[in-house]
Amino acid sequence: MRNFENKQKIMKTSGVMQFICGWVALGAFFQGMVILGWPILHIIRHLHSPAPSSPDLHSTFWFWFKLPFSVLECIAWINIWNFFGRLKAGHIFDAPTVRRLAIAGKCMLTGAVYVYIFDFLLFLLQNPALNGLGKLGDSTGELMGNLTAGLAIILAAWLLREGQMLQEEQELTV
Secondary structure (H helix, E strand, C coil), X not given: CHHHHHXXXXXXXXXXXXXXXXXXXXXXXXXXXXXXXXXXXXHHHHHCXXXXXXCCHHHHHHHHHHHHHHHHXXXXXXXXXXXXXXXXXXXXXXXXXXXXXXXXXXHHHHHHHHHHHHHHHHHHHHCCCCCCXXXXXXXXXXXXXXXXXXXXXXXXXXXXXXXXXXXXXXXHHC
């Protein structure tokens, strides 16, 4: 009886979490659309300006380099949304549910590493003499947050995978 009550609580909570993750995934999608469209609008603005000027390529390239992170973030949130949708449907310890969570964690980890490498390369391009290397720590907070979230999600996926294997083992013995 207690397992049924716990499953009902998981299903009810998952519906709320799916709603929240859906809005976050939508926000990540629109962030990607802004990142994709901003350089194009920036170049068009400079082409149609009365005084001919060259577009600021630094800010244009910055937006394009942030696009893969935005895509990875959107993929991660869509997988988390699907994960909660599967939990809401009552599929707690099955392979597709665990796979969704593992993919989301891997996307977050990959995005964190990408952002750190991107910021490091951008720092090297801006400071070729490497004066003030301590300024590189500006992206460390974002890196640690994304790394922690990615590792926590992968750990949760691993725990669910172990639970899935235990459940399969119990079904075989009964």
